[in-house]
Amino acid sequence: KAGVTQTPRYLIKTRGQQVTLSCSPISGHRSVSWYQQTPGQGLQFLFEYFSETQRNKGNFPGRFSGRQFSNSRSEMNVSTLELGDSALYLCASSSNTGGDEKLFFGSGTQLSVL
Amino acid sequence: SQQGEEDPQALSIQEGENATMNCSYKTSINNLQWYRQNSGRGLVHLILIRSNEREKHSGRLRVTLDTSKKSSSLLITASRAADTASYFCATEGYNTDKLIFGTGTRLQVFP
Numbered sequence: 001k002a003g004v005t006q007t008p009r010y011l012i013k014t015r016g017q018q019v020t021l022s023c024s025p026i027s028g029h030r031s032v033s034w035y036q037q038t039p040g041q042g043l044q045f046l047f048e049y050f051s052e053t054q055r056n057k058g059n060f061p062g063r064f065s066g067r068q069f070s071n072s073r074s075e076m077n078v079s080t081l082e083l084g085d086s087a088l089y090l091c092a093s094s095s096n097t098g099g100d101e102k103l104f105f106g107s108g109t110q111l112s113v114l
Numbered sequence: 115s116q117q118g119e120e121d122p123q124a125l126s127i128q129e130g131e132n133a134t135m136n137c138s139y140k141t142s143i144n145n146l147q148w149y150r151q152n153s154g155r156g157l158v159h160l161i162l163i164r165s166n167e168r169e170k171h172s173g174r175l176r177v178t179l180d181t182s183k184k185s186s187s188l189l190i191t192a193s194r195a196a197d198t199a200s201y202f203c204a205t206e207g208y209n210t211d212k213l214i215f216g217t218g219t220r221l222q223v224f225p
Contacts, residue, residue, distance in 0.1 A: 004156070033212065043202065043215035056212040090156055100145055100164065101206075103213060105156030 001026055006091050006106035014114050018079040021109045025072050025093030031055075032074040033103065034066060037088040046089075049074055050096060078111075086113045118203045118216025126222045133190040135219040137203030138183075144206045146179055146186050147213065151200045160188075160201075193223045 005024040013019050025032050033056075034046040045058040049068035066076040072093075078085055088110050092103035121136045139146070145164045149157040163170045163179045163186070170177045176189040190197055200220050204213040 035215070042217045045212055045214060048212050056210065058212075088154065092157075100162055102147060102159040102162055103149075103157070103204075105149075105158070107156045108154070110154070 001028075004091060004093050004104050004106035006089075006109050008109060009107065010110045010112075012112045012114060013081050015081055015083060017081050018077065019081060019111060020075055020077045021089055021091075021111075023074045023076075023091030023093075023106060025074070025091075026095075026104055029093035029095050029104070030072055031094045031096035031101070032068055032072065033092045033094075034074070034076050035090045035092065036060075037090055037108070038086075043090070046076065081113045083113050085111065087111060118205055118214065120201075120203060120216045120219045122219060123217070124220040124222070126224065127193055128224050129193060129195055131193055131223075133193050133197070133221055133223070135188050135201055135221070137186045137188070137216050139186075139203070139205045139216070140184065141205075141207055143181075144208060146177075147204045147206070148175075148177060148186075148188050149202045149204060149215075151202065151218075153199075157202065190221075193221075195223050195225045197221060198223045 031050045033048040036044045048056040052068045063079045068074045088108045090108045092105045094101040118139045147162045148160045151157045161172045174191045179186045200218045202218045203216040
């Protein structure tokens, strides 16, 4: 099986712009989670989608949003970018068959906001 | 806020030595997992231990869990230079499907 695929791998934006990141989960996985990783804050949970529904949400402002499509692919969007949004954004999928789920991560999208 | 705090933040050892890293968490959990991350890449799942288990082994990895102290440890025996990476614990709490990650331990293994 192919692994979790995130595109693009690197992205450079300027303050005030918006950005869309994409994640294709492992085939058959219905749950997709997003994390933000920065040197100062570590790995912070953004949100989780299951069967096109947002099931869990972290403590991020409304500028951060996401969605999941019927084929389980997911996108996250950040509007009105700020310098502090510079981070590695990681997507992870799981089969979510019930309990003790482990996450399979993509390589991430490195976002730099100038 | 982070669920887990890891200790030490950084660890440097020689090849062949054992590496031990610790994780403390705050609330009751269903399970605790350990992940590894090579620089700037995604995380890779290493091992999962359930809340009713006390110890688990996988190859050169040994994980212990003490729910009364809300803590876990990861032991890597006979370390290799290829073990150089950051290691994170992650907890799945009750009534939630999200994993909350700790702050991580950076392990450097010198040849």
